Ligand SMILES: Nc1ncnc2c1ncn2[C@@H]1O[C@H](COP(=O)(O)OP(=O)(O)OP(=O)(O)O)[C@@H](O)[C@H]1O
Ligand SMILES: Nc1ncnc2c1ncn2[C@@H]1O[C@H](COP(=O)(O)OP(=O)(O)OP(=O)(O)O)[C@@H](O)[C@H]1O
């Protein structure tokens with residue numbers, strides 16, 4: 013399989029003071045592949061995704077790196093060219109639906125606008141939209157079409173956004189916490205829908221989530237982020253059965269036990285690092301039980317092994 | 333003290349389309365002080381609406397809500413803010429509930445000052461303390477909500493609610509945006525606070541593992557009604573209502589890698605609350621429905637003394 017998306021050494025900084033929020037991030041995504049992004053809250057998952065689409069907020073900018081999509085560096089495209097790719101070839105489901113939906117515009121008009129602003133061969137636009145809304149489990153698509161976002165529950169807004177993202181059959185779907193606002197039966201329905209789309213037309217997915225149950229069952233590979241960096245990449249089997257980075261292992265250990273045990277939940281000791289702290293050592297060292305002197309004086313590079321890669325001097329399970 | 337919710341309905345009329353959305357269709361629940369009620373259910377079944385009624389942000393169309401004998405919500409309407417301190421809501425969508433033009437530190441300080449919970453010179457120390465209990469570094473207090481990640485905003489919303497030192501805390505999806513380690517910390521904190529101050533929680537979540545972790549009792553809702561209610565262990569270990577069963581079956585477990593083929597567990601569409609189906613709201617999707625189910629709305633009846641279910645078929 014060829015790479016659909018390649019991110020190389022991406023760094024995102026605060027423009028004013030150059031504090032680094034996303035630090036030297038590299039990964040790739042093959043055509044048809046589904047990759048999960050997990051990690052610490054505040055570790056740069058959303059900012060990495062927004063960088064791909066050229067949608068960073070004012071005050072932030074990409075300091076270095078390349079984002080190659082189908083061989084083109086997206087960072088070199090004009091605003092106009094980027095707008096055409098966005099929504100059409102790459103679509104995103106945002107973490108906060110209200111940031112993507114216009115509160116004073118009816119849902120139907122917003123979805124129409126998406127179709128109007130891109131070239132496509134859809135003849136009956138309204139029917140296409142109503143079908144899309146029905147596919148994400150909206151009970152009355154006609155009513156939804158005429159509603160404003162505030163008339164919807166949190167999960168319904170989320171589904172409208174999912175419908176919006178799939179309108180133009182994108183090649184790459186980036187989803188940021190897409191199903192956390194949904195009950196598990198509707199989550200199932202949505203995951204079935206995207207899994208079908210993926211099979212049917214080789215859609216690739218970048219799936220950002222804290223829900224490790226979804227990750228375990230939906231994706232092929234997993235990227236783990238901590239403090240602005242990628243600390244581990246591996247197949248989903250490796251990640252769950254033999255995590256290499258102590259942070260990844262700590263995350264898995266924080267899951268509640270299955271069964272009726274309600275003891276205090278385990279968590280990773282210590283506090284997450286401040287996002288902008290400039291550090292030349294392993295950011296996880298202060299919280300790591302296997303840290304040694306070198307972890308506090310040097311930064312481990314992300315090194316490849318047979319099954320993936322890990323940024324740790326003393327990876328779990330032996331040799332790195 | 334007890335939270336008593338009696339026969340509550342909530343209708344939203346949408347004038348432009350001459351329709352009425354039946355968000356709640358007769359909900360009765362009681363929660364004793366110091367207990368946690370977990371609420372789970374279909375997306376759109378009225379959980380957040382119930383949350384807004386409990387803290388008095390909106391009034392029910394019919395029915396009543398009382399907290400330790402006094403009607404909830406009246407305080408706000410009469411301009412008395414007293415009740416407002418005692419009950420707090422952590423909103424499902426922290427982005428729209430935090431003031432975008434206020435730094436997160438100022439936003440928490442405002443709550444402390446409004447309710448005069450600390451002397452003027454103690455306010456800042458209290459803000460820092462609250463931020464640190466939810467795992468936010470103190471030098472982030474000068475940031476604006478849009479400069480935070482999703483999980484950081486969610487934690488600020490929790491810190492702000494705790495700032496008011498409430499007796500009754502309604503938590504609407506409070507931990508959904510957190511990584512599992514931070515989530516564990518926040519959950520442990522909520523359990524500690526509850527034990528220490530005898531707080532009462534309404535914990536709304538789609539994450540059944542967290543609902544199981546914190547709840548004393550669980551209510552399962554479907555289309556504006558409670559369809560199953562009981563102690564956490566009864567409801568989760570021996571679910572009776574077909575909807576509860578489907579819900580539990582749909583949980584993606586992390587113990588199976590690529591183990592789910594993501595077929596729908598539940599067939600059919602969620603009914604439209606503006607056009608309620610006749611009889612049991614679940615009957616069109618229910619694997620065990622009989623013709624009678626499409627006739628009469630089933631009552632919530634006792635299966636055992638502390639396990640109620642609204643399904644005559646499983647009560648047989
Ligand atoms: N506009 C901004 N200005 C300054 N800092 C920002 C801005 N947006 C985000 N940040 C910071 O950048 C870091 C990375 O944010 P990001 O939203 O990518 O985190 P995340 O990994 O998606 O976290 P979560 O899981 O909580 O959503 C965070 O620490 C956040 O506080
Ligand atoms: N202001 C409003 N105007 C019109 N309809 C509304 C309004 N608020 C809520 N509704 C409708 O009431 C129903 C219940 O919504 P509510 O937000 O309480 O659901 P929920 O159980 O919290 O769902 P979710 O799990 O998706 O957050 C939905 O059908 C919703 O569309």
Ligand SMILES: [Mg+2]
Pocket residue numbers: 057058059107188481482483
């Ligand atoms: Mg995020």
Ligand SMILES: [Mg+2]
Pocket residue numbers: 165166167379380381424504
């Ligand atoms: Mg809700």
